[in-house]
Amino acid sequence: MNRPATDISEWLKAQDSKELLRFITCGSVDDGKSTLIGRLLYDTKQIFDDQLSALEADSRKHGTQGEGIDFALLVDGLSAEREQGITIDVAYRFFASEKRKFIVADTPGHEQYTRNMVTGASTADLAVLLVDARKGVLTQTRRHSYLAQLLGIRHFILAVTKMDLVDFDQSAFDAIAADYRVFAGQIGIKDWTAIPVSGLGGDNIGEQSSRMGWYAGPTLLEQLDSVPIDATSDAAKPFRLPVQWVNRPDQSFRGFAGQIAAGSVKPGDEVRVLPSGRQTRVARIVTRDGDLHEAIAGQSITLTLNEEVDCSRGDVIAAATQAPEAADQFEATIVWMDEHEMLPGRGYWLKLGTQLVTATVQHPKYEINVNTLERLAAKTLELNSIGIAEVATDREIVFEPYVVDGGSPNRALGGFILIDKLTNATVAAGMLHFALRRSLNIHRQHLDVSRETHATLKGQKPAVLWFTGLSGSGKSTIANLVEKKLVARGRHTFLLDGDNIRHGLNRDLGFTEADRIENMRRVGEVARLMADAGLIVLTAFISPFRAEREMVRKMLPEGEFIEVFVDTPLADAEKRDPKGLYAKARAGEIKNFTGIDSPYEPPENAEIVIDTMTLTAEAAADRIVEELSKRGRL
Amino acid sequence: MMLYSIGKDSAVMLHLAKKAFFPGPLPFPLLHVDTTWKFSDMYALRDRVAADPAVQLIVYKNPEAERLGINPFDHGPAHTDMWKTEGLKQALDKYRFDAAFGGARRDEEKSRAKERIFSFRDRNHRWDPKRQRPELWSLYNVRKNKGESVRVFPLSNWTELDVWQYILREKIEIVPLYFAGERPVVERDGLILLVDDDRIPLNGEQPQMRRVRFRTLGCYPLTGAVESAACTVEEIVAEMLVTTTSERQGRAIDRDAGTASMEKKKQEGYF
Numbered sequence: 001m002n003r004p005a006t007d008i009s010e011w012l013k014a015q016d017s018k019e020l021l022r023f024i025t026c027g028s029v030d031d032g033k034s035t036l037i038g039r040l041l042y043d044t045k046q047i048f049d050d051q052l053s054a055l056e057a058d059s060r061k062h063g064t065q066g067e068g069i070d071f072a073l074l075v076d077g078l079s080a081e082r083e084q085g086i087t088i089d090v091a092y093r094f095f096a097s098e099k100r101k102f103i104v105a106d107t108p109g110h111e112q113y114t115r116n117m118v119t120g121a122s123t124a125d126l127a128v129l130l131v132d133a134r135k136g137v138l139t140q141t142r143r144h145s146y147l148a149q150l151l152g153i154r155h156f157i158l159a160v161t162k163m164d165l166v167d168f169d170q171s172a173f174d175a176i177a178a179d180y181r182v183f184a185g186q187i188g189i190k191d192w193t194a195i196p197v198s199g200l201g202g203d204n205i206g207e208q209s210s211r212m213g214w215y216a217g218p219t220l221l222e223q224l225d226s227v228p229i230d231a232t233s234d235a236a237k238p239f240r241l242p243v244q245w246v247n248r249p250d251q252s253f254r255g256f257a258g259q260i261a262a263g264s265v266k267p268g269d270e271v272r273v274l275p276s277g278r279q280t281r282v283a284r285i286v287t288r289d290g291d292l293h294e295a296i297a298g299q300s301i302t303l304t305l306n307e308e309v310d311c312s313r314g315d316v317i318a319a320a321t322q323a324p325e326a327a328d329q330f331e332a333t334i335v336w337m338d339e340h341e342m343l344p345g346r347g348y349w350l351k352l353g354t355q356l357v358t359a360t361v362q363h364p365k366y367e368i369n370v371n372t373l374e375r376l377a378a379k380t381l382e383l384n385s386i387g388i389a390e391v392a393t394d395r396e397i398v399f400e401p402y403v404v405d406g407g408s409p410n411r412a413l414g415g416f417i418l419i420d421k422l423t424n425a426t427v428a429a430g431m432l433h434f435a436l437r438r439s440l441n442i443h444r445q446h447l448d449v450s451r452e453t454h455a456t457l458k459g460q461k462p463a464v465l466w467f468t469g470l471s472g473s474g475k476s477t478i479a480n481l482v483e484k485k486l487v488a489r490g491r492h493t494f495l496l497d498g499d500n501i502r503h504g505l506n507r508d509l510g511f512t513e514a515d516r517i518e519n520m521r522r523v524g525e526v527a528r529l530m531a532d533a534g535l536i537v538l539t540a541f542i543s544p545f546r547a548e549r550e551m552v553r554k555m556l557p558e559g560e561f562i563e564v565f566v567d568t569p570l571a572d573a574e575k576r577d578p579k580g581l582y583a584k585a586r587a588g589e590i591k592n593f594t595g596i597d598s599p600y601e602p603p604e605n606a607e608i609v610i611d612t613m614t615l616t617a618e619a620a621a622d623r624i625v626e627e628l629s630k631r632g633r634l
Numbered sequence: 635m636m637l638y639s640i641g642k643d644s645a646v647m648l649h650l651a652k653k654a655f656f657p658g659p660l661p662f663p664l665l666h667v668d669t670t671w672k673f674s675d676m677y678a679l680r681d682r683v684a685a686d687p688a689v690q691l692i693v694y695k696n697p698e699a700e701r702l703g704i705n706p707f708d709h710g711p712a713h714t715d716m717w718k719t720e721g722l723k724q725a726l727d728k729y730r731f732d733a734a735f736g737g738a739r740r741d742e743e744k745s746r747a748k749e750r751i752f753s754f755r756d757r758n759h760r761w762d763p764k765r766q767r768p769e770l771w772s773l774y775n776v777r778k779n780k781g782e783s784v785r786v787f788p789l790s791n792w793t794e795l796d797v798w799q800y801i802l803r804e805k806i807e808i809v810p811l812y813f814a815g816e817r818p819v820v821e822r823d824g825l826i827l828l829v830d831d832d833r834i835p836l837n838g839e840q841p842q843m844r845r846v847r848f849r850t851l852g853c854y855p856l857t858g859a860v861e862s863a864a865c866t867v868e869e870i871v872a873e874m875l876v877t878t879t880s881e882r883q884g885r886a887i888d889r890d891a892g893t894a895s896m897e898k899k900k901q902e903g904y905f
Contacts, residue, residue, distance in 0.1 A: 008872040009868055012799060016803065090748065091747040091748045092790075093741075096793075118768075122770040123770075248658070249657055337768055351773050352773075415770065424775070424779060425767060
C-alpha cells in the first residue's frame with residue numbers, strides 16, 4: 001500500500017490505473033510458505049497495529065518462533081487449521097506495491113489436495129514455487145510445476161527459502177537453480193526466475209538482502225512487479241462475449257449482457273452469434289453512464305445488435321471473421337475432485353462459460369502420475385487424479401482449446417467444470433484440447449426403409465415401456481402380463497428382461513456402479529434399435545439410477561419412452577424375496593445390492609406409477625394398457 | 635435477494651447491481667434485516683434508497699426479539715444472535731429466498747479469506763468450511779437441492795481501499811457518519827459510542843462533543859467511533875493509509891469469543 005504521495009488525489013488516481021496480478025504460492029508449510037506470504041504483507045504494510053498485537057499474542061501461544069513474531073500465523077485462517085498446523089484449503093490474500101495490486105491464492109502442498117492447487121492456479125498469472133534451501137527440488141516441486149503449467153500458467157518464480165539456515169550460501173542456491181533448469185527444460189517451462197530468500201529475515205522479499213551480496217537479480221516483489229499479465233494478452237485476442245443474460249426491460253430494448261472474455265469491441269463491428277452462426281453488427285455498448293466507444297476483455301457490458309437475431313444465455317458473440325468452433329465431442333484433460341470416483345458413461349452437468357449441457361466422459365485414455373509424469377492405464381479417475389479422456393455433450397457447445405502454444409490460456413471458453421446431477425457437487429475441472437472429428441466423419445448409414453415404414457407396416461406406433469423398481473417388486477411379472485395383452489390385440493412386441501440379458505449380451509458386466517451404467521446404456525441402445533424396427537419394447541430392469549433412465553429417454557423421439565415405476569416398499573419387496581436375493585445380500589453374500597448397500601433413486605416424473613400394495617399384477621397390467629391407449633400409442 | 639445493511643459495502647454492491655441490470659430495474663429485492671438499533675442516519679439513507687422506483691426494499695425484524703425487547707445493553711451477545719443471525723434465518727425461510735447477495739470481503743477477516751464467492755448453506759443455514767465446492771476460473775456452480783441456499787459475495791476480492799476508490803470514482807452516496815463531524819459521544823471499555831438517541835443508558839455520564847467518524851457501521855451501541863478530521867473520501871483514504879488499526883477493530887461483536895469468533899458466528903449462520 002505504501003505511504004501516500006503529497007497529493008492524495010494524485011495518489012488515488014495512480015491506484016486506479018494499477019494493474020492486477022494474481023498469483024499462486026505452492027509448497028508445504030515446512031517450506032516456509034506462510035512465513036513468506038506473511039512477510040510480503042508485512043513488507044508492503046498490509047498489517048495493522050491491532051492485527052500485529054493479536055499476532056504477537058498468537059505467536060506466544062501457538063507460534064514456533066519463541067518470543068519472535070510467527071508470520072505464518074497471520075496467514076493460517078481457520079481455527080481448525082491452526083490447531084492442526086496445516087493449511088487445508090485455498091485462501092486469498094491481498095496486497096499492493098507501488099505498481100500493482102496483487103491477489104495471492106495460498107494453496108496447500110499436501111498431496112491429497114491437488115484439487116485446491118488446481119483451483120488456485122485456474123485464476124493465476126504466475127506461480128511462486130517454494131523450495132527449502134536445505135532440501136532442494138523435491139517431487140512436490142515438480143508436481144506443483146506440472147499442475148501450474150497444466151492450468152496454463154506461463155510465469156514461474158522459484159523462491160529458494162530459508163537461506164538463513166544454509167548461511168546464505170551461494171553454492172546451495174546455484175545447485176538448486178541448476179537442478180530446476182533441467183526439469184523446467186523437460187516439461188517446457190520457459191519463463192522462470194530463481195530468487196534466494198529468507199522469510200524470517202525478510203531477505204530479497206521486499207528489499208534486497210544485505211546478507212547475499214552475491215545475488216544481483218530481482219527481489220521477489222520486483223519480479224512480481226515486472227512479469228507480463230494475462231489480461232493484457234487476452235485483450236489482444238479476437239473478440240468473445242459469452243452471453244450471460246438477455247436484458248429485456250420492455251419491447252423496445254434487447255441487450256446482451258456478459259463479461260468480455262477476450263478482445264475488444266466497438267459499435268459497428270461485424271459479429272457472429274454462435275452456435276447459430278448468424279452475422280450482424282454491434283449497434284451500441286450500453287452502460288448506465290452513457291454509451292461506450294469501445295470495451296475490452298475483462299469489462300462487463302451490455303451490447304445491442306443491429307438486427308433481431310436469435311441469441312440467448314449460453315450463446316457467444318464473437319468477431320465475425322475469427323469466430324470459435326462449436327462441437328459436441330472433445331478430448332480433454334480432467335482433474336477429478338470428488339470423493340466418489342468418475343463414472344464413465346454417466347451424465348454430468350458440464351458448465352463452460354455460460355453454457356450448461358449434459359456430458360458423458362469415456363473411460364480415460366490414460367491417467368497421469370503427477371509425481372513422475374508417467375502415463376498410466378486407468379479405468380476411471382479418483383479424487384485428485386488427472387487423466388485424458390473423451391467428452392461428449394448432448395448438444396453442440398462453443399469452445400476454444402484451453403492452451404494455445406505461447407499464449408495466455410483461453411480460460412473462459414476452454415475451461416469447464418462437471419457437476420454431479422444428484423448431489424450438485426462440483427466433481428471435476430477440465431480443459432478442452434480439441435474437437436474430435438469422428439462425430440463429423442462417421443456419417444450414419446442412410447437407410448432407405450425408414451423407422452416410419454417399419455412402424456406403418458406393423459400398423460402400430462413404436463414405444464419403449466421402461467419398467468423400473470426394486471428387485472422383487474413385480475416388474476417382470478407385470479411386464480409379461482402387459483406383453484400378453486398387447487399380443488392379444490395383435491401388437492408386435494418384445495420383452496427385454498434383466499436376468500436374460502445378463503446371461504447373454506451383458507455377460508461381461510458385474511454389479512458395480514460403473515457396470516450398471518454400461519448395462520443400462522446397452523439395454524437402452526438395443527431398445528432403441530427395436531423401436532426403430534417398429535416394435536413396442538418392454539424392459540424389466542431394476543435400473544436404479546435416475547441419470548441412466550434419463551439417458552435412455554433422450555435416445556428416443558419425444559413420447560416414445562414411457563417410464564413405469566413399479567412402486568413397492570423395500571420392506572415388502574424383501575418380505576416377498578422370490579429369488580432369495582435379499583437374504584443373501586443381508587448376509588453379505590451379494591455386494592452392491594439395490595436397496596441394501598446400493599441406492600435406488602425413484603423416478604420423479606414417471607409416466608405411470610403402479611402401487612403394488614393396492615393393485616394386483618393383473619389390474620396393474622390393465623392399467624398400463626389403458627394408459628398406452630390414452631396416450632395414443634395403441 | 636440482496637442483503638442491504640446500509641453500510642459502504644452494501645452501497646457499492648447496490649451501485650454495481652444497478653449498473654449491471656441497466657436499463658432494466660433490479661430483478662431482485664433488497665432485504666434489510668433490522669435490529670431497530672442502527673444509527674438514525676442509516677435509516678435516513680435506507681429510506682432514500684427505497685424511494686427509487688427501480689428498487690424494492692423488504693425490511694425484516696425478528697418478531698420474537700421485538701416482543702422480548704432484546705437490546706445490546708441488557709442482553710449482550712443475544713442481541714446480535716437474535717436480531718441478526720436469527721432474524722436473517724427467519725427472513726430467508728419466510729420469503730423462501732434461495733440466494734442472497736452479501737457485501738463481505740475476504741480481506742476483512744481471516745476466516746473470510748477462505749470463503750467461496752458462491753457459498754453454500756445447508757437446510758439449517760450453516761456453513762461448513764470443510765465441504766466447500768471448488769471454484770475454478772469464473773465458473774460458479776449454482777445448483778442446489780431443495781431447502782439449501784447460497785450466499786453470494788461479489789465483492790470477495792475487493793479490499794477496503796478498492797471500496798473507497800470506487801465510492802470516490804462513482805460518487806456513491808454513503809451514510810454521513812463515515813465522515814468526521816462534531817458528535818455527542820461517551821467512552822466505554824475503550825469504545826467511543828455515539829449517543830444517537832435516548833435509549834442509551836447514561837449512568838451519570840456526560841456526553842462529550844468530539845470530532846469523530848465511523849469506519850464501519852452497525853448497531854450504534856456496539857460500534858465504536860474513531861477520532862478523525864476526515865471530511866471527504868480523499869481524506870478518509872489518506873487517514874486509512876497512515877492508520878494502524880484494521881477496519882473491524884471498532885466492532886465489539888468480534889471480541890465475544892476470542893480470535894475464532896467470526897468463524898464460529900458464520901457456522902451458526904451469521905452473514
